[in-house]
Amino acid sequence: MAPRALLLLACLLGPEPAAAGLFGPPKFVQDACKRWCAVGSADTDAFEACGRCSEGPQTSPACSGGADCNYCQREIAFPRHWPKLWREEPTFKGKMAKLEGKTRCWCDTGCPVYYIKSWLFCSKECTAICHKVPADVANATVISV
Structure with missing residues (x-):
């Protein structure tokens, strides 16, 4: 029964990336984003962190600019990078730092x-x-x- 349920879930999800609007970030992420975005472009670290807040799921930089990439190359199988403030944010409890390069x-x-x-x-x-x-x-x- 479990494989059938998993297959049904996969069909519902499809190969498209998870839409941020469907689930949305947790409140502590939203709060950190509000703080960073309130600083504006005066602080480059805050500006970079704020930009990531509205970018949606990260895609591979190697697949930008019209590069011919499949779903896995574009969405899954590439090392991710997080802005400095995301990696150091205390309310994230080190979770983003652990994801750096993963x-x-x-x-x-x-x-x-x-x-x-x-x-x-x-x-x-x-x-x-x-x-x-x-x-x-x-x-x-x-x-x-």
């Missing part, structure tokens, strides 16, 4: 939505990342004789 693959993410999406839609890419297999080995074709 992917949205099941072995790195704490988000149940991305855990399921990475498992269902990016299994090959995330298996390589989670088992620390070099990309050239993960993408190699095995020919058996």
Whole structure:
């Protein structure tokens, strides 16, 4: 029964990224964003942190500018970066600092939505990342004789 329920959930989620508007950030994140955005552009760290508040889910910088990327490359299997104030915000209790350089693959993410999406839609890419297999080995074709 559990695999069927998981499949149903995956069909409902689809391969699109989780929409921030659907779930939204927790109140403590909203409060920190209000503080950073109130400072304005006078403080570059606050300006960068404020900008991240309204950007939505982070996508791979390698996939910007019309680069040809698949869903996994664009949304899941890339190391994420967080602004300084996000990593150091006391109300975040160090959670963002732990995510610095991590992917949205099941072995790195704490988000149940991305855990399921990475498992269902990016299994090959995330298996390589989670088992620390070099990309050239993960993408190699095995020919058996």
